[in-house]
Amino acid sequence: MANDTLDITEARPTEGSLDFDILPELMGYHMRRAQLRIFQDFAETMRDVQITPGQFGVLALIASNPGMTQSACARAVGIERSTMVAVIDALEQRKLVERRPSPVDKRSYALVLTMGGIKLMEELRPLVRRHEDRLTAGLSGPERRQLIDLLRRLSAPKG
Amino acid sequence: MANDTLDITEARPTEGSLDFDILPELMGYHMRRAQLRIFQDFAETMRDVQITPGQFGVLALIASNPGMTQSACARAVGIERSTMVAVIDALEQRKLVERRPSPVDKRSYALVLTMGGIKLMEELRPLVRRHEDRLTAGLSGPERRQLIDLLRRLSAPKG
DNA sequence: TATTGTTATACTCTATAACTATA
DNA sequence: TATAGTTATAGAGTATAACAATA
Numbered sequence: 001m002a003n004d005t006l007d008i009t010e011a012r013p014t015e016g017s018l019d020f021d022i023l024p025e026l027m028g029y030h031m032r033r034a035q036l037r038i039f040q041d042f043a044e045t046m047r048d049v050q051i052t053p054g055q056f057g058v059l060a061l062i063a064s065n066p067g068m069t070q071s072a073c074a075r076a077v078g079i080e081r082s083t084m085v086a087v088i089d090a091l092e093q094r095k096l097v098e099r100r101p102s103p104v105d106k107r108s109y110a111l112v113l114t115m116g117g118i119k120l121m122e123e124l125r126p127l128v129r130r131h132e133d134r135l136t137a138g139l140s141g142p143e144r145r146q147l148i149d150l151l152r153r154l155s156a157p158k159g
Numbered sequence: 160m161a162n163d164t165l166d167i168t169e170a171r172p173t174e175g176s177l178d179f180d181i182l183p184e185l186m187g188y189h190m191r192r193a194q195l196r197i198f199q200d201f202a203e204t205m206r207d208v209q210i211t212p213g214q215f216g217v218l219a220l221i222a223s224n225p226g227m228t229q230s231a232c233a234r235a236v237g238i239e240r241s242t243m244v245a246v247i248d249a250l251e252q253r254k255l256v257e258r259r260p261s262p263v264d265k266r267s268y269a270l271v272l273t274m275g276g277i278k279l280m281e282e283l284r285p286l287v288r289r290h291e292d293r294l295t296a297g298l299s300g301p302e303r304r305q306l307i308d309l310l311r312r313l314s315a316p317k318g
Numbered sequence: 319t320a321t322t323g324t325t326a327t328a329c330t331c332t333a334t335a336a337c338t339a340t341a
Numbered sequence: 342t343a344t345a346g347t348t349a350t351a352g353a354g355t356a357t358a359a360c361a362a363t364a
Binding site: 019021028030032033034036037038042057061068072144147153154156 | 177178179181182184185186187188190191192193194195196197198201219220222223224227231235237284287288294295297298303305306307309310311312313314315
């Protein structure tokens, strides 16, 4: 620590006194930090069952729309068809989802949950609701609803 | 489309009538969609300068804290030291950031912006502010501030 | 012609573990 | 002993381009 040359220590801020420039004014900055927190809690919530947020979304979609195709599923969650292949592969290998031949279109599959998938979803929904409650524990009911409303309006393509 | 077997078409929902299960109740679902929108607009905003959100954060941090170390930078943005290496490598190769030998600790570098980095940041801040305005065009000033406040409270480790 | 599922390939972002040189 | 920077490696998560089968 001996320093008998010019002292420029003040140009090397310590941890506690960081200046975050315009970052604190930016929506994206706060969004990233909030999402980080959500992902961490979700991962911890799903530690035993090893389900990612993306997988949960796909399972929920198939649960509520039995028979939907991979392409429809991909469009619904906003990823490419080609990306969806591996997602369904993983869920099928775990025997949570089944690819049935579509009765109306020989190019596509009708996706359905297996009995195991249905039972897992019944287990997951309460888990996810408790995860949600933990996250929003610091918010009142109206605040929670307003946050969702503001996020929806932010993600809306136009107005 | 001919189908002379049992008609189970109703079990194969069309695009417009999808049921999203409990997803619309979940903060993480809306957060992901909002962040997707933000990332897309940010990428488009930075098309010419090719700066990612993560790179912008690091540039802003170094701009406002000249001389900070890589480790401090990594802690500030919440990634690992090892991950920061490639980030700084890229910025250094583009001659935006310089690794100077620290005058007080021979293990570390003092990170500073080059003249080019400083000029780029001066160009970037207005670009990012306009990106921010586009995103929040549908929100009033108070709504925008409340959204940031709610996000901060969501990402806060405890209260 | 357009769409479905698929493969091959690649890129970004991230982490862990182990190393070296300092502190 | 602990820390700063680095490397090697790996794993999500994503995309694009091209293909065969089918619509």
